[in-house]
Structure formats: C-alpha cells, structure tokens
Amino acid sequence: MTKLSVNINKIATLRNSRGGNMPNLIQFAKDAQRFGAEGITIHPRPDERHIRYQDAYDLLPEIYTEYNIEGNPIDKFVDLVINVKPTQVTLVPDSVDAITSNAGWDTIKHKDFLVEVIKEFKQNNIRTSIFVDPDLKQVEGAKATGTDRIELYTEAFAHQYGLGNASAVKPYKKCAELAYNIDLGINAGHDLSLDNIEFFKNNIPNLLEVSIGHALISESLYLGIENVINMYLRKLE
Ligand SMILES: CC(=O)[C@@H](O)[C@H](O)COP(=O)(O)O
Numbered sequence: 001m002t003k004l005s006v007n008i009n010k011i012a013t014l015r016n017s018r019g020g021n022m023p024n025l026i027q028f029a030k031d032a033q034r035f036g037a038e039g040i041t042i043h044p045r046p047d048e049r050h051i052r053y054q055d056a057y058d059l060l061p062e063i064y065t066e067y068n069i070e071g072n073p074i075d076k077f078v079d080l081v082i083n084v085k086p087t088q089v090t091l092v093p094d095s096v097d098a099i100t101s102n103a104g105w106d107t108i109k110h111k112d113f114l115v116e117v118i119k120e121f122k123q124n125n126i127r128t129s130i131f132v133d134p135d136l137k138q139v140e141g142a143k144a145t146g147t148d149r150i151e152l153y154t155e156a157f158a159h160q161y162g163l164g165n166a167s168a169v170k171p172y173k174k175c176a177e178l179a180y181n182i183d184l185g186i187n188a189g190h191d192l193s194l195d196n197i198e199f200f201k202n203n204i205p206n207l208l209e210v211s212i213g214h215a216l217i218s219e220s221l222y223l224g225i226e227n228v229i230n231m232y233l234r235k236l237e
C-alpha cells in the first residue's frame, strides 16, 4: 500500500494571489485528510511565494496524518523544521529562484553536508528523505548520508510517459530495487498525476509514499477534491 500525501503549495499560491485568506489553507488540509489523504506535504520556499513559514506552524495542530515538509536545508529552513517537528523532512537541492524543483541531490559531492544535516534532524526524531534522480550511484550515495528514505524525482518519468515512452520507468524500478536491498525507504514525487500514477505504482516495488500537488489540484478543478483524492487512493491500493 502506497500512501498519498497531498501537496498543498498550490492552495497557498491561490490564497496569496489576493492577499486574503481564500482559500483557507488550514481548512483545506483538514478537508484533504477527511477525504482520505494519508499525509500533507508543504514546500516553503525562501521567498514564501506560496507556503509561508508561519503556515508550517499553523498547520501542525491540524495534521493528524503524516506531515512532510520539503525544502533546501538552508539555516532558516532547518530551524523551521526543528521547531515544527513534522513526521518527515524531505531535502531538495533547489536554488532560491527555481520555479519548481528541477534536480535531485548529488549525494556524492554533498555527502558531508547531507550527513551533518540529516544527523541533526534525526536527533530531533524527524524522519528524513532526500530527493534524488533515478541514478543507482546517487541511491548508493544517499545510503551513505544516513537518510531513512529517498524521494525519487519523477519529472523525467512523467514527461516521457506522457509521450508514450513507458520504458522511462525502468531506471526508477532499478533504483527502487537497490534502495530496498540496502534498507532505504522509497518515496516518489513531481508531476505524478491521475494519468501516470497507477502505472508508476505498479512498476515500483515497495513504494511507501507519493506526494502530489500540481496535477492533483488541477484535476480537482474539474472533478472535485474529494473525488480526486479517492481516485488516487484507488489507484494506489
Ligand atoms: C520536491 C518536489 O518535487 C516539488 O514538486 C515541490 O514540492 C513542488 O514545489 P512547487 O509547488 O514550488 O513547484
């Protein structure tokens, strides 16, 4: 069984576009869980263009499923995560001005940094995951950092699958097999959607969790959020 964590960045984007509190991010997180979401993901960025740092605190008492905070572990982010103490922190190497996440970690080059920051999160009883491209060397490198899990960066799969190239899942499958054999938990995310999730899940052994935002919120505009969450849950069974 693969858990569905709903990424609510886009709800914050919509809210911020008018400066008020519509839609209400906290209420949305509560409703998403009531409709069946098994986790809530946020990705506060340094410019706070969608999720604000304060949102991370305000959400805490309302999340009774898994709380996953993603981001680049700059000092401000590390302090936030250690104060909030979510279930999981997912480390993403995105630059300050990135439109969205666009690469996994070089776990070999940044090993010392990752070892240090992961140790700090684990001392605070926060599960760690690091965002990686589907590359066996990077998965091995991830293991050496001490992280509990990896999150496979699925943009390339989603893009190729959309073009009809289903074989794009192969490197992900190999990485998942390696990760399982070396005792790394496996999450995945980025550009997963109702169109590609079932195929991805069926091809990736031991997939623990997917975090989905952009497509899930877009699909909900037509199909409704309660319906869409349940459509994902059925595909992830
Ligand atoms: C880590 C990742 O894969 C991203 O998808 C991210 O969480 C989405 O961030 P934005 O909503 O800022 O594009």
Ligand SMILES: NCC(=O)COP(=O)(O)O
Pocket: 007, 041, 070, 151, 188, 189, 190, 191, 192, 211, 212, 213, 214, 215, 216
């Ligand atoms: N970690 C990926 C995530 O949270 C959502 O990514 P996307 O579905 O918005 O591309």
